[in-house]
Each structure stands twice: as structure tokens, then as C-alpha cells.
Amino acid sequence: MELSHRGPEYREVHEQALERVRSLLDVPRSHEVLFLQGGATGMFGLLPLNLLSTTTSADYVNTGIWSTKAYEAARQVGPVRVAGTGEVNGQFIRVPTAAELSIDPQAAYVHLTSNNTAVGTQFHEVPACGEVPLVVDMSSDIMSKPLDISRFGIIYAGAQKNLGPSGVVIVIVKHDILERCSQKLPDIFRLAAHARANSLLHTPPTFAVYLTRNVLDWLKDQGGVSAMEMRNRKKARRLYETIDASGGFYYSAVEKTSRSVMNIVFRLSSTKLEPVFIERAAQAGLIGLKGHRAVGGIRASIYNVISVEGVERLAQFMNEFMRIYG
Amino acid sequence: MELSHRGPEYREVHEQALERVRSLLDVPRSHEVLFLQGGATGMFGLLPLNLLSTTTSADYVNTGIWSTKAYEAARQVGPVRVAGTGEVNGQFIRVPTAAELSIDPQAAYVHLTSNNTAVGTQFHEVPACGEVPLVVDMSSDIMSKPLDISRFGIIYAGAQKNLGPSGVVIVIVKHDILERCSQKLPDIFRLAAHARANSLLHTPPTFAVYLTRNVLDWLKDQGGVSAMEMRNRKKARRLYETIDASGGFYYSAVEKTSRSVMNIVFRLSSTKLEPVFIERAAQAGLIGLKGHRAVGGIRASIYNVISVEGVERLAQFMNEFMRIYG
Numbered sequence: 001m002e003l004s005h006r007g008p009e010y011r012e013v014h015e016q017a018l019e020r021v022r023s024l025l026d027v028p029r030s031h032e033v034l035f036l037q038g039g040a041t042g043m044f045g046l047l048p049l050n051l052l053s054t055t056t057s058a059d060y061v062n063t064g065i066w067s068t069k070a071y072e073a074a075r076q077v078g079p080v081r082v083a084g085t086g087e088v089n090g091q092f093i094r095v096p097t098a099a100e101l102s103i104d105p106q107a108a109y110v111h112l113t114s115n116n117t118a119v120g121t122q123f124h125e126v127p128a129c130g131e132v133p134l135v136v137d138m139s140s141d142i143m144s145k146p147l148d149i150s151r152f153g154i155i156y157a158g159a160q161k162n163l164g165p166s167g168v169v170i171v172i173v174k175h176d177i178l179e180r181c182s183q184k185l186p187d188i189f190r191l192a193a194h195a196r197a198n199s200l201l202h203t204p205p206t207f208a209v210y211l212t213r214n215v216l217d218w219l220k221d222q223g224g225v226s227a228m229e230m231r232n233r234k235k236a237r238r239l240y241e242t243i244d245a246s247g248g249f250y251y252s253a254v255e256k257t258s259r260s261v262m263n264i265v266f267r268l269s270s271t272k273l274e275p276v277f278i279e280r281a282a283q284a285g286l287i288g289l290k291g292h293r294a295v296g297g298i299r300a301s302i303y304n305v306i307s308v309e310g311v312e313r314l315a316q317f318m319n320e321f322m323r324i325y326g
Numbered sequence: 327m328e329l330s331h332r333g334p335e336y337r338e339v340h341e342q343a344l345e346r347v348r349s350l351l352d353v354p355r356s357h358e359v360l361f362l363q364g365g366a367t368g369m370f371g372l373l374p375l376n377l378l379s380t381t382t383s384a385d386y387v388n389t390g391i392w393s394t395k396a397y398e399a400a401r402q403v404g405p406v407r408v409a410g411t412g413e414v415n416g417q418f419i420r421v422p423t424a425a426e427l428s429i430d431p432q433a434a435y436v437h438l439t440s441n442n443t444a445v446g447t448q449f450h451e452v453p454a455c456g457e458v459p460l461v462v463d464m465s466s467d468i469m470s471k472p473l474d475i476s477r478f479g480i481i482y483a484g485a486q487k488n489l490g491p492s493g494v495v496i497v498i499v500k501h502d503i504l505e506r507c508s509q510k511l512p513d514i515f516r517l518a519a520h521a522r523a524n525s526l527l528h529t530p531p532t533f534a535v536y537l538t539r540n541v542l543d544w545l546k547d548q549g550g551v552s553a554m555e556m557r558n559r560k561k562a563r564r565l566y567e568t569i570d571a572s573g574g575f576y577y578s579a580v581e582k583t584s585r586s587v588m589n590i591v592f593r594l595s596s597t598k599l600e601p602v603f604i605e606r607a608a609q610a611g612l613i614g615l616k617g618h619r620a621v622g623g624i625r626a627s628i629y630n631v632i633s634v635e636g637v638e639r640l641a642q643f644m645n646e647f648m649r650i651y652g
Contacts, residue, residue, distance in 0.1 A: 001491045207493070
């Protein structure tokens with residue numbers, strides 16, 4: 001932490017972290033990898049500052065709390081449109097299909113949130129957006145599966161779910177988008193300036209990058225993102241099957257094709273039992289199961305680091321809890 | 327690092343870190359303390375985005391590399407003026423006196439860099455700026471001495487010199503300045519929005535804040551900023567006296583009244599001996615003495631954490647080196 005970011009020790013960590021992102025996600029030469037300070041919320045602001053102007057607008061797909069925040073940030077800068085929604089009767093219980101999106105062919109970009117942590121929905125396909133660059137907030141499912149990077153204009157992800165500590169955001173951006181970045185911003189807020197400086201435009205959050213490099217090494221040792229995908233699917237399947245086999249004792253409001261592999265959000269038919277479930281689970285060492293405060297219920301966030309065994313223990317606990325209280 | 331920033335464990339750390347800044351610097355109720363992501367370079371950009379407009383300009387005092395960067399960032403956003411300089415014949419060897427500054431009474435703010443790390447100059451008095459808010463980058467001398475906070479509009483400091491790891495910047499800002507912040511920015515870039523959210527607008531760099539809290543605790547145990555000032559002056563005096571007593575073997579280009587207490591920048595009259603000095607010093611366990619790449623020579627950065635004993639070892643090494651090579 002005390003080493004200079006210009007010294008050889010940090011340089012090596014920095015280059016390795018960038019290279020690991022490239023190799024794990026098979027990033028083509030058409031795209032740049034950046035490490036910036038901040039997280040997704042910072043990117044909500046940088047996107048419109050870099051890419052919106054008085055003559056361009058952007059399309060936003062609204063599938064929950066975080067995509068709403070991204071939309072609101074852009075609205076403070078320039079014109080934005082809603083190109084699709086996951087809302088049904090006031091609740092975000094699905095993601096729209098590609099066919100349901102209405103994309104303005106003149107839009108500066110289309111923005112969507114690939115995985116919605118609070119409501120437990122996830123895009124399982126990359127929608128076709130024609131010539132309009134697709135910008136995706138993957139903060140909660142980056143590195144959880146392989147991706148065809150060539151289909152994206154910008155992918156970004158705050159580190160603190162699948163990658164490392166808070167304080168750093170990974171950005172994968174296509175070169176032709178960098179060329180469109182506004183010139184009227186201080187360099188520190190221009191994606192193109194960070195790309196030109198190889199993410200060393202200013203002092204990077206060195207310790208956060210170091211830990212992210214270590215997590216990426218671990219990911220590689222685990223077999224990379226393909227192995228992660230198999231493991232994550234297996235984990236999610238175990239929990240959804242437990243929910244679906246409970247005869248309604250547990251239920252998920254999310255449409256089956258939109259169910260998230262990262263955040264298993266469910267309710268108990270008896271809502272009075274939900275705090276009991278959370279308390280008993282904590283006593284059994286299963287912590288952090290309370291649903292997002294805007295949604296309630298139960299949420300099992302099973303990011304990359306959560307083991308198959310950990311999920312198995314939760315499934316067994318769910319069955320045991322149902323046996324006693326059902 | 328894995329704890330939620332909304333949980334009670336982090337909340338306590340967060341509140342303590344903010345409170346320690348308040349108590350150590352005796353921050354009055356007129357000023358807010360913020361922890362933001364990034365560092366000084368981020369603030370170079372946020373300042374003009376928040377406070378410049380088509381009808382206002384800002385004044386910048388130019389005393390070296392970092393103040394030039396701050397000026398350049400503002401120039402990308404709106405009109406800026408140079409209100410004073412520390413340049414003499416193309417070299418930054420002093421800071422201007424208060425009388426030498428020419429401040430536009432209509433300026434949105436006056437910006438200066440209190441300590442210039444590369445050239446080794448420092449403001450030892452706070453210039454009077456009338457009604458114009460004084461904005462100071464104190465990245466390299468925050469917490470090195472007591473301050474009369476009421477005289478400042480904004481003080482900011484990247485953590486990585488005197489406070490903690492890179493990735494967090496402390497901002498002390500007067501309430502009436504918050505009210506002037508632009509409304510046309512995403513909240514993440516509005517100082518007022520961070521103040522309203524008690525620096526929890528988004529996920530803070532939790533580990534960096536935690537370590538900063540620990541450094542502030544250490545500072546308190548050491549006797550606070552008054553004790554630091556005495557210690558820092560003693561350290562600097564020991565090195566400047568060694569330079570001044572060397573009969574020109576060592577010399578400092580900096581005007582005596584502008585000499586920095588944090589960064590002792592000096593040369594050897596025989597520049598050929600400078601790499602030898604750096605090498606022999608490293609062999610004696612005295613590392614990091616190479617001058618900034620834009621300036622050359624020798625630089626002893628003696629931030630808060632450097633002990634009196636460490637400085638004494640350097641002074642003795644300097645005398646010994648002169649005895650052999652002089």
C-alpha cells in the first residue's frame with residue numbers, strides 16, 4: 001500500500017490485473033480494458049457526461065433499482081428515453097425480451113443492467129441493438145460466465161460483488177466509442193484519457209487493484225469463467241428447485257426465464273415467518289439472507305465466491321425449516 | 327472488506343473517520359467533512375464542474391506541477407485566470423506572498439496548492455482572499471499542522487501522503503459553497519449530494535476509509551496535529567541545517583521563506599554525484615530519495631509517518647557522504 005504507483009512493483013500488479021481481465025473474458029483487440037476509481041454509480045454519471053450532448057439522446061432499459069439510478073443520473077445531463085421495462089403491475093419481476101425493446105436507431109447508446117440484485121432478475125441473452133452501442137452494467141454478474149465481448153460497446157462492473165473490494169470499477173470499452181467522448185470534460189472524467197494513459201492517468205486505488213488481481217488469479221485457478229458458469233448454474237438450480245418443490249411454502253415472484261443465477265430472491269407464503277427464517281438461518285451460520293430493503297423477503301446472493309457446499313447447506317436448511325414450520 | 331457499507335460495523339468506522347477529521351482539525355459547524363472516492367485529480371475535475379459556469383471564472387495560483395494540473399482541468403470546463411505564480415526564470419522556487427496575488431473579486435473561487443511535492447515549496451501563511459472562497463489542495467500537508475478552517479472555502483486531500491491508502495479523498499467544505507453547486511450534474515459528481523448523504527451516496531471505498539480511520543487514531547495518540555507540527559518542523563530544520571552548513575556541497579534552489587516542511591528538495595553541487603548519493607543512501611537503508619522526474623536531484627519526503635530518528639539517520643548519512651566525497 002505504501003509503494004508508488006509509478007514503481008516496478010505496482011506496475012507489474014497493474015499490468016497483470018488488466019491482462020487477467022483480457023484473458024479470462026477473451027477480450028478482443030477492438031476493446032480496451034480500464035480500471036477506474038469508483039463503482040457503478042460513478043459510471044452512471046460518466047456515461048452521459050462522455051456520450052450525451054444536446055443533439056443525442058440515450059436509451060435506458062429499466063429493470064429495477066440500479067437501472068433506475070443509471071437512468072436518473074443520465075437525465076441530469078441530457079435527453080434519455082426508456083427503451084424497455086421489466087415492470088409488471090408496479091413490480092420488477094422480469095426482464096424484457098429482445099423483441100420487446102424499442103430502440104431508437106439514433107441513440108448514443110442503449111443501457112441495461114444485466115443482473116438486478118434487489119429483485120433477482122437477470123438477462124440470459126444479449127439483445128441485438130443494431131448499430132447502437134450496447135452499454136451494460138455487469139457489477140453483479142461479471143466473471144460469472146463467458147461473454148462474447150464483441151457484441152458490447154461498454155461493459156462496466158464495480159468490483160465489490162465478484163471481483164474485489166469496493167473502490168475500483170472495471171470498464172471494457174470499444175475503441176470507436178472512446179473516439180466519441182466529449183472533449184469538454186477534465187481528463188479525469190474522460191474515458192478516452194484513461195485509455196490513453198493505460199489506467200495510470202492518476203494514482204489508481206493500488207490496494208484494490210492488487211486484491212482484484214489476486215481474485216482474478218483465483219478465478220483462473222478455478223478453471224475460469226466457463227467453470228464458474230457451471231458452478232453458478234448448479235448453485236442456482238439447487239435453490240430454485242428447493243423453492244419450486246416446496247408446494248408454495250417458498251415462492252419466487254420472478255418469471256422463470258428471468259430468474260437470476262446470482263441473487264435468488266424469494267418469499268415465504270407466510271410473511272410472518274420471514275424474520276424467523278432469517279434468524280434461524282443466522283443461528284445455523286447462514287448470514288446475509290435478508291432481502292433488499294426495497295423488496296423485502298429473502299435473498300441468497302450466491303456470487304462466484306460462494307461454494308456449492310454453502311448453497312447445499314442453505315437448501316438443506318430451507319427443507320428443515322419447512323419441515324418444522326410448514 | 328466483505329462487510330456491507332450499510333451494516334453497523336462499517337457505519338461505526340465511517341462515523342469515526344468523519345469525527346476524527348472534525349476533532350483533529352477542529353472543524354467548525356460551518357463546514358462539512360466528506361469522504362469521496364478518487365484523489366486530488368478527481369477534485370481538480372469536480373471543482374470546476376460544480377462551481378464554474380458560463381458567467382463565472384476561477385482564479386488559480388500556479389506554484390508547480392500539481393497546481394498546473396488543477397488549472398488545466400478547470401480550463402477544460404470554463405474560464406480561468408492565473409492569480410499568482412511561484413515561477414522565477416522558468417523554475418518554481420517559491421510561493422507568492424499574499425500581497426503578490428491578484429484576485430478577481432468576482433471569481434467563483436481562488437485555488438492553490440498548499441505544498442508542492444516535486445519542487446519542495448509550501449505556503450506557510452493562508453492568504454487573505456476577501457469574499458472569494460479559498461480552495462486549497464492539501465494532499466501533501468493535511469494533518470501536518472493545525473489550521474484555522476474558518477478561513478477556507480474548500481480543503482481537499484488525497485489520502486495517500488499523510489492519511490491512508492490511495493482511493494479516498496477528504497473534503498472539508500463550507501456549507502454556503504455547497505449551495506452553489508451546479509444542478510446539472512449527476513448526483514455522484516455533486517459535492518452537495520455527497521454532503522446530504524453523509525458520504526454514503528454510493529458504496530464508499532470501505533477498506534481505505536477503515537485504514538484512514540486507523541491512521542487518524544494513531545495521529546490522535548501521537549498528540550494530534552500540534553504535536554505533528556512540532557515534530558515535522560524539527561525534522562525539516564535538521565535537514566535544511568545540514569544543507570545550509572554544507573558550504574554548497576548540498577544546496578536548495580528554493581527561497582528560504584518558501585521551503586517545504588514535508589518535501590526537502592535539494593541538489594548536490596556536483597550533479598554527477600547525485601546518482602551515487604541515491605545509491606549509497608539506499609545501501610544504508612534510506613530509500614525513495616530520488617527527486618521527482620520533472621525536477622531531478624534529491625527529495626526527502628518526510629510526511630507525518632517519518633520519524634525524527636529516520637531523519638536523523640539521513641542527516642548523518644549526508645554529513646558522512648560529504649566527508650567522503652566532498
